[in-house]
Amino acid sequence: MKAHYDKRRRKATAYKVGDLVLWRAAATDRADTKVSHKLANKFDGPYRIAKVMPNDRYLIEAIKGVRGYKRFQATVAVDSLRRYPCMGSGEYMSGENDSVNGDTDAETDRLDLLDLLES
Template sequence: MNATTNFTPYELMFAQTGRPVCDVSTPDRSNESVQSKRAKASARIKKASERMKRNYDKRRKNSTVYRKGDIVLWKQAPTSSAGKVNTKLDDLYSGPYIVSKVIGNDRYRIRSIKGMRGYKSFTALVASDSLRPYRSIAPMSDSASSTDEQLETEDLIDLLES
């Protein structure tokens, strides 16, 4: 018996309960039609899916929205351990990368920044949940406004790519 539908697949297919082979001569006394069983099962499936969505949405956080030109770090999927190299102490995020295009649906095209250490020309299409904003380690003065920070970031990118 299925926990969601409260019917066995056999009941939904043939409108009768399955019987052992030795009981073939005894007719099934089920009065319910296959259409009514399927309608009940469909309603129960819809109710269960709504409950699962509600539970999922309780724990889901909103994704971060990035714009073209934002500098981000990327959490890559683990690679296979064919070489038996322990990567436990490796950095979790790599980068920095620049968002080159906003695809939509929480997807972004990122590319490597020319002039950065270990530069290789690279682009990837990634989901928002595998990115995080890049924050420079260099200390910023308290008097700098957000527009000054934006200009400094753009100047840094222009300098590295020229």
């Protein structure tokens, strides 16, 4: 039984400190907006991973410079997070380095975005 159950389940996505993510709960908590739930965004963000915690939990924090910024931190489960997509490509932003010199285009885009948002 357990083997059958585990075979059909997806492995939890692993994030690193500094990765940009979108958060599902933040978008659905807005009861005061005039937009219906059908048209509202399912995910809100981006947020930065501040700390990796046990049991697939992450401490996320708001990024200074993003529209609607308020100083904010929350501990969230991995199933309510999604990677923040790169601008203009099908890749995702993460802290992974795949090239020989240590910088990929996605990593460079992520660092440029963080610099832009924090300035």
